[in-house]
Amino acid sequence: MTNKIRVATTSLAGCFGCHMSFLDIDERILELAEVVVFDRSPITDIEHCSTDCDIGLIEGGVCNSENVHTLREFRKSCKILVAVGACAINGGLPAMRNFIPLEECLNEAYINGIGVENAQIPNDPELPLLLDKVRPIHEVVKVDYFLPGCPPSADVFWKFLTDLIAGREPSLPYELVHYD
Amino acid sequence: MQTFIEDLITKNNYQATHLLAVLRAVQAQYHHIPKAAIEQIAKLLLIPRTQIIGVIEFYSFFHLTPRGQYELLISDSITDHMLGKHEMTAYIEQKLNVKLGEVRTDGLVSFDNTSCTGLCDQGPAALINGYALPHLTPAKIDQMADLINQQLPVSAWPKVLFDVKDNVIKSSLLLAHCIQPGEALHTAFKRGLKETLKEIDMSGLRGRGGAGFKTATKWQYCSEEKTDEHIVVCNADEGEPGTFKDRVLLNAYAHHVFEGMTLCAAIIGAKKGFLYLRGEYLHLYDQLNAILADRHKLGLLGQHILGADVDVDFDIEICLGAGAYICGEESALIESLEGKMGVPRNRPPYPVTQGYLGKPTVVNNVETFMAAAKIAVNGGEWFAAMGTEKSKGTKILSICGDCDNPGIYEVTFGASIQSILDDCGAKDVLGIQIGGPSGTFISNTELARKIAFEDLATGGSFIIFNNTRNILDIVNNFTHFFAHESCGFCTPCRVGTSLLKNQLDKIVNGHGSAGDVVALEELCQLVKTQSHCGLGQTAANPILTTLERYPELYQAQLKKISYEPGFDLDAALETARRLANRDDAAAHLTQVEEG
């Protein structure tokens, strides 16, 4: 058990689509489970990374302060950090808010929007604050590998992880490289 | 306005090639180019409005939105910084009540940075409505503030404010003995034009702009092009920060320069010549035109020059630039002469075969034409006797920065850097920027090196830094300069110079971490090897030449962590904090993870 490769995953400003796509490796997950153990991840419900994770898979870009903390935890705990999917790589769809000033976004959502009652911008200290821009994760921490796609296909996950586990330098053939 | 523009276009003979001249006049009159003016000019010159908008947005001195009636631009070159540019900027902001980069609310005055104004030996310098203001002092700024508030036109301001000095300190072959107007042409006609070209060939004269192409060969190639329309262009777009020798040559030796151009015209068979004068030298424009008029009277320009056996007809037109360093690149300069954005052309074809309006064109530097004129008088041997094997004759340097006597020095090729430093009284030297930002930074361990094409080539810029100066400040100023001046034509330079600027800022501002210098150097190599023209190919030189000599300086800027964001994380939460009215601990982020 202890010899297994520890993999942690999370979704920051993402849609969990990359996680869904990962699970599309279907029955190959059994093969994977022979050599891999999942640490912090939505599929295990473990809340914090163990300190000795081998691989961290990050879906989604960085849109708020909580994302920054999570990302730092992953960077600190994982030997290899992987940006998974369009949002982690360049901000993706959430980053399309970057071209509207944050104040306008919040006012539209919480103050002036149609049907808003008790207009007020949420200020509970429990809530993470939004960054003025949604950023790709490599602008906040050092990233070792990138898996493009929206989402990357199950085969991308499979190819990447099997390469890495087998000690090969991961590479993606032409058919697996997609940004959409 | 309609009549103003009609008159203007008539004066410019409805020539679309004169677009810059037209826009300069409109900008001077209305302090921007109004939309209606664009429409009218497009109709009258029969060019698409997009060409006009493109030109306006390309050149720094043209604006689509109103500037002040007094457009004040302060020179942002490193030498201006060293002479107190920041203090003067603050004083101007306070005294004129206008922030840098803004137009005062009453519209009377606007204030902004501009690239090197070529007054490096008498900075900090500025331009007011295009006219050079050397050596700014608080007293002069007080005086200017009064003049502006009285709304006195710049033409009526005291002349002493515009007193630009020549500061010629060391003269040799070119500067020591003036030739008489017409002397070079007389001698050349007497000797024969072919023989005169041979003399120039024998002199070993190479282009003085920095690239060093052999002048006689260029003239020969151009003359061999079978057409009856050849063009001579004098490149006086002296934009390399730290260079000002062409300003002095055109102020004190203009006859020599025009004589050299006319000689070239006679040899290659050109009837038309242009002096492309950088916009920053507007103060020379009228006097240069007066000299051209004199030369017409003397029979040195116009029809059948000097009544020579060979029929030489030649005219020179002065065209002003409008704030674009790239126009010093010869093909960009030609585009600009044609009334377009100054974007360097693809080569081949080279200008000698297809230049201005597709005609064979010789483009030479101011100093080159002057040297050619003197060689025509004194012979090739006279010139070749000085200098080194590969670099004949002398080089005129613009010396500025930390020395007792900044100014113009004509040195013999092969002169050591140490001898030049001794000449100008430079002490406690840290390093010298040779050839301007696009050239080389050398350290004080390399003072035995020589000014020569085969060692340290320079178009004339020679900026001295003493040990009180911070190398990274210098490099940062130069790197910002290139990002500002990139024409944007090719990807590696357009994007690369801005990436270089951002990456260097990150390091200089103390946010760099382990991999950042490596990333910087990789980017430098990419911009250097992949860019379209000399600007991009040299834009990384300030970083590369200092990184090579002072790697420890860059390393010292780096934090001992593996990564730090290139943007301010906590500042990125500012808007959200304000809107949620929060300032608790969780409402902040540290720049790097603690512990």
Next chain:
Amino acid sequence: MAKTIMIDGLSIPFEEGQTIMQAATDAGVYIPHLCHHPEFSPHGSCKLCTVKVNGRNCSACTFPAMEGQEVINNAKDLNADRQKITQMLFVEGNHFCPSCEKTGNCQLQAVAYHLNMLDDHFPLFYQHREVDASHADLLIDHNRCIFCTLCVRASHEHDGKEVFAISGRGINKHLIVNSESGLLKDTDVSAKDKAAHICPTGAILIKHTAYQVPIGERIYDHQQIDQVSLNSEQVDHDK
């Protein structure tokens, strides 16, 4: 005997007046490019087609083929630089492929796939750029413009119009259109213009056609740009 140049060790014939790009394409050798199109005068600005000619970097699309040239094209270092240049184009603009209707048919994306580009490498510029959807049949999304000037050239050289132009300097360069209002609807552009169909990215789009071909069945979903490009451009050269 035909004149030849050598590209990556292959002898390639050429006709006088041809560029290296033309000679290579005719001989079935792909040189990556974005601003080049065989029907229009070469521009030489994207710099993806940079090849080493006798040791010196040259743009294959503008540099004339000359007897005896030794050209290096498909080399590791050149392709690495091409990838970096492509990444520059991605960070300069705002390219969100999943939300772009050109995805799968986009040459910028396809070149990036071809060069095995997996990330943007450089920090993004976050430039604020507009969308001009004023025209009934066309739209411009400035976020995706890479300044290749193909629309400028197509409009001028093929359509006999001057609908598009590039304005500004350096990183502030931008595409403008020829109307007093500055809007596309007030220009004389038509969806039938060559210029409306030439954009290699999703910057100029024909409205109402977006998803006629589903994602997954588009040009570059199954074919690499080298083949697509050679197939179409060899024919063009033969014209």
